[in-house]
Amino acid sequence: MTSTTTFAFSAGALCLDFANTWGNRGDPCADRLGSYPDLVNWACQGDLIDDRGALRLERAAGKSSRATGRVFDQAVALREAVYGVFSALARGDDPDPAAIDVLNRLLASALPRLRLAPGGACCRWQWSGPEDSLDRMLWPVARSAADLLTSELVGRVRECASPSCSWLFLDRSRNGRRKWCDMATCGNRAKARRYYRRHRPGRGVEAEADG
Numbered sequence: 001m002t003s004t005t006t007f008a009f010s011a012g013a014l015c016l017d018f019a020n021t022w023g024n025r026g027d028p029c030a031d032r033l034g035s036y037p038d039l040v041n042w043a044c045q046g047d048l049i050d051d052r053g054a055l056r057l058e059r060a061a062g063k064s065s066r067a068t069g070r071v072f073d074q075a076v077a078l079r080e081a082v083y084g085v086f087s088a089l090a091r092g093d094d095p096d097p098a099a100i101d102v103l104n105r106l107l108a109s110a111l112p113r114l115r116l117a118p119g120g121a122c123c124r125w126q127w128s129g130p131e132d133s134l135d136r137m138l139w140p141v142a143r144s145a146a147d148l149l150t151s152e153l154v155g156r157v158r159e160c161a162s163p164s165c166s167w168l169f170l171d172r173s174r175n176g177r178r179k180w181c182d183m184a185t186c187g188n189r190a191k192a193r194r195y196y197r198r199h200r201p202g203r204g205v206e207a208e209a210d211g
Ligand SMILES: [Zn+2]
Pocket: 160, 161, 162, 165, 166, 167, 180, 181, 182, 186
């Protein structure tokens, strides 16, 4: 079984991109992570693994459907924990300690796999461990969430203002008042709704001046 789903990587942090694989939490059909092959495909599109690594994972997944199912459940739990934590922070609420526990459990298995490898000016982080570890794409997600939670940028996490979109994003605008995940989609729809309200029949010229 292969996945042909296309994923977006525009949120500004890997963990938020992962949360955004379910773009509208009010609509179960909007969940793009339907199976383990989707998870491998997501990791491949996000450059967490290459094509060769994806093939290895798909082969390993074929050997044990029970282990694969467990990892997929773990991935969904991680995603919902990431969404829960950052959505709460975006609203100005405290994150649920149970969601932080989910992150801590994943970090406990992920962080011991980090190694220094040659690269960059001197060294870079590299994930070690068997290349066919079914959950290896979850390690960088957990680390990304931990990095963001401990960074000053955590105050810049937003949830899209559209009622039919639950995308999270990092607001790097100068004034820190970005409302939409993407001006080309949700932003434009909101603009069109405002335009319609202003210009619908029966509205006078005075009303036009209020926008
Ligand atoms: Zn949106």
